[in-house]
Amino acid sequence: MGIIYRRPVVSFCIMMITGITAAFLSDSTAVVIGLFILLSAWLLTSPAVRGKGRVVPCLMLAFFLLGAVEFFAADHKRTGCFAGYHDEVVVIRGVVISVPEIKGEKVSCIVRTDSIKKAGETNFAGIDGTLMLSTLFSGKDNNGGGLFFDYGSGITFEGRLTKPGGARNPGGFDHDLYLAQKGAGASVFAYPHTISAEERSGGNFFVRLGLFIKNRIIYVIGKSLPRQQAGLMNGMLIGCREGLSDEVKEAFSDSGLLHVMAVSGANVAFLAAPLSLLLKLLKIRKSAANLIIIAFLNLFACVAGFEPSVLRAVSMACILLLAAIIHREADVYSTIAVSCIIMLIISPYMLFNIGFQLSYAATLGIVMLYGNISKAIRCRFIPKKTADVIAATLAAQIGVFPITLIHFNKVSVISLVPNILAAPLLGIITVLGALMAVLGQISLTLSVLLGYVNNILLSAVLYIAKWSSSLSWATVRMVTPPL
Known part of the structure; x- marks a missing residue:
């Protein structure tokens, strides 16, 4: 019970998720009230709570109610206005x-x-x-x-x-x-x-601005690279995979490289790091630089289309940057919890989005398991960087395993190999792609010149995905466990 006091925000997040889930599964206020009474009896009568105060347990119960009430309110507003017009x-x-x-x-x-x-x-x-x-x-x-x-x-x-x-x-x-x-x-x-x-x-003005920038990026990348390479580049930069064939998408899925085409924390870091370096070279104060990066990341979210993985990565980055501005050390678990609460307040239905589930599951897997796995496999025969890639891949795969099993009925068993091969290229590709997108607005020739180099790297990633997925044992098909 003492764990709820060490990271109370995590407890609030778990209770909010519990409230939303209870409302969704039961569709009954009576069931939610009954569960609330049981949780109240458990939390408020525990001996551990008596010694440490009831503020945190009461807030946990409040977040449970917040999740349930928000779901019921959103569901009623969503469907109630059309009553009388069905069929x-x-x-x-x-x-x-x-x-x-x-x-x-x-x-x-x-x-x-x-x-x-x-x-x-x-x-x-x-x-x-x-x-x-x-x-x-x-x-x-x-x-x-x-x-x-x-x-x-x-x-x-x-x-x-x-x-x-x-x-x-x-x-x-x-x-x-x-x-x-x-x-x-x-x-x-x-x-x-x-x-x-x-x-x-x-x-919304900012959405229209984001769409304008997105279309400009797609145009420049499309003029600078072959179709499949352009589709992969747009997927890595802004999460737009329209240029990729279904065959290529399936290859990335079977090879365990599908995350490459979804904007995640790594993509945000690859984009924010050069901007941070530029602001540092311009000798802009750290707090002002962080505010500029936050503004840039929010604009990036508009461009990428507010997908759950984008919102998760951007919200976590903004929380960490704000913590640095006010000179507070951010706890990674609390940061994850706060970003999750913010997203569920925006829409409780995000909890049931596969992208939302995969993004948070992979993040938690890396945070919880990466360090131990990296230490366990690091030795004189495995370089540190290679061990880090292996550890991150294994940790993320373990985190998302239950979700991929339930939703996709298959697991990539070869994902470790293509991830090790592709990892050194991804950061270079993303930075070059960002430069192409920016310089291409000034001169398409500059983007095309950079595209010659990036085309080689993108083609290598495409080859890795196709080669690894072509192996007969690349994926294992499984049946969703019965309820």
Whole structure:
């Protein structure tokens, strides 16, 4: 029991996760209240608590309630506003608040609704909700060509509003949870001729700025590298993998290198370190330099699209930088807990996002196991840097093992080898890619020249992924454990 006093923020985070999970699984306030009473009896009557005070246990219970209440409130707001319109043909006005996602002949986006009416009615009723709009797409490419609406566009459309259903079988696709993670409480399919869009008039300024920078980066990288190498570079820089084929994505997954294409703490460090060095050379005060880096990282989050792994890495980096500004030594476990609490306050549904789970599981695995594994395998025959790469890879793999087993039904057994081979190249590739993205805005020729060097390194990583995944024993298929 004494552990809750050593790192109270970690205890608060665990209780918040418990509250959200209890609300999600039970969907019953009575069950949550009953569990709250049991936890209160356990925490407040423990002999260890009597001797150290009840402030921390009371705050733990408060975070449990915060998680449960936030989930119930978010779920009610998400779905309640569309009550009375399910399975009805409706006309809706709103604003597109996500980048349209094109898959084959279909395109979908998230719309924040302003008003709604049933087909045949004359007057609109105000409605503050969020839904997913799907329609057909006949454009020539996947870069938005021919698309008549985009992020921030005002939009009016007509279609049948449907309430998403849950998983039909245990472990099956849960459409309701999928939409919930995007903040949507319903879905509408509308034919293109029923959709009318206006010029961009809404949306967040910083998101629009991030999208502008992202599109500029994609353009420069695309002009400076071959298609597959450009797709990998964009994935490493900003988490955009649209240029990669499904075959290449599968190769990275089977080889245990999929994390390379997801923006993580390592990517943030590779980008922040050169900026920190530049600010140091300019003799800018440490506190001011940290504030500049925090601003840069938040802009980077806008560019990378607020994916859970991005938010986790950026929030942790910002917490560490703020701790340095106020001259406080940051505890890594407390930093992880604070970043997790912040993300769950933004959206309790993030807890059920696979990217969120993998990001935190890998981080915890590295923090908890890296040091011991590195010491255990370090010897005269294994250089320190190689031992560090092996330790980090093993620690991360152990951390994410239960999640990959449940969600993907396969485990990469060869991941250690490709990670050792690719690790020395990743930092160089990321820094060169960032230079290409920046210098390419001034002169595309400079980006192309750097691209000649980066193309060799990126091709090497692609070869490592394809070679290691081609081995018959690269992955082991497993069955999800029965509930």
